[in-house]
Amino acid sequence: MPGVQPGSKILVTGCNGFIAAWIVRTLLEKGYTVRGTVRSEDKGIKLKEILNGLRAGLGQGLEFVVVSDIVKEGAFDEAVKGVDAVVHTASPVMLSVEAHPQEIIQPAVRGTLSILNSTFKQGNDNVRRLVFISSTAAVLEIHTEPTTFSEKDWNDESVREAEELGKKAPPMSKYRASKSLAERTAWKFIDDNRGKLNWDLVVFNPPFVFGPVIHDVSSPSALNASASMLYDTIIGRGPHAMDLTVSNCWIDVRDLAEAHVLALEKDQEVANERMLVTAGPYVWQEWVDLANTLAPTHFPSHSNLAKGNPIVDRSKIAYRILYDTSKAHRLLGIKYRSKEECLKDTLADYEARGW
Secondary structure, eight states: OOOOOTTOEEEEETTTSHHHHHHHHHHHHTTOEEEEEESSHHHHHHHHHHHHHHSTTGGGGEEEEEOSOTTSTTTTTTTTTTOSEEEEOOOOOOOOTTSOHHHHHHHHHHHHHHHHHHHHHHSTTTOOEEEEEOOGGGTOOOOSSOEEEOTTOOOOHHHHHHHHHGGGSOHHHHHHHHHHHHHHHHHHHHHHTTTTOSSEEEEEEOOEEESOOOSOOSSGGGSOHHHHHHHHHHTSSOGGGSOTTOEEEEEEHHHHHHHHHHHHHOOGGGTTEEEEOOSEEEEHHHHHHHHHHHHHHHOGGGOSOOOOSOOSOGGGOOOOEEEOOHHHHHHHOOOOOOHHHHHHHHHHHHHHHTO
């Protein structure tokens, strides 16, 4: 299908979340109109206020509809009517990590089917593309040796652990299994309905997502998992409470939002593609070192941060998890912010919020 262009109306589910709010802002700034779903009316009103505070009138391009339970059959039926494309970021409320895996997996799968079925039943004549945000949790399996993963990889290991260990499965395995199975559900839906759909699917698999916050957050404890872990490492619990050698990858939330818009605008070349998007690898000590360099200027209220174990020789950093992002670069031409730019803006945001 051909992509959409400014002036089109885009449905963004869960529009008041960390990532979704940036997607909404980016779309509005580029001339799109947005219909967002929220779990309660007050969340939609608050997001419009925030957007208008960023730029006078920016929030006027946002309308919202309340979808209180995204796993309910037909939950998005009204929301998809009359929109040109869908960006699906909404996810069910995460239950306790002590829950049985199926209590986490099934809501994730049903939430995915909910938006797909609504788009098929009520939006098939108007929707051109559905962009779905998955996670690298659906891709990676933990290996002892450094590993580079690609879009061909799937996390079946966590699914097996969830099936075999039940409630005793590690919490992260339950979460990763839910992401893997929810995404597989989306691709199976596309395969099962091939030839019937007038729209295509694009899936993004981002890693840890960092960056400044624009949605309504009352305190650091209310941050999403990725942003909360960065805050805890630098300021909250502090580096002494963390394993600073743990390796993973990251992306700035603003770059992830831009990637979503690019995926909406591209034509057939991105249709039914799965794309890894990451700015590169890190170990937590890198963020601690960088925070200590940047804090005096950008975070003066915390100019004496704990230092952890500063890196002396960067050539000895062991990155265990890497991703091949060549497909996203080739198809989208995406460019990524540096760690320094991301953290500088994040610390300035903390400072402005009094955190």
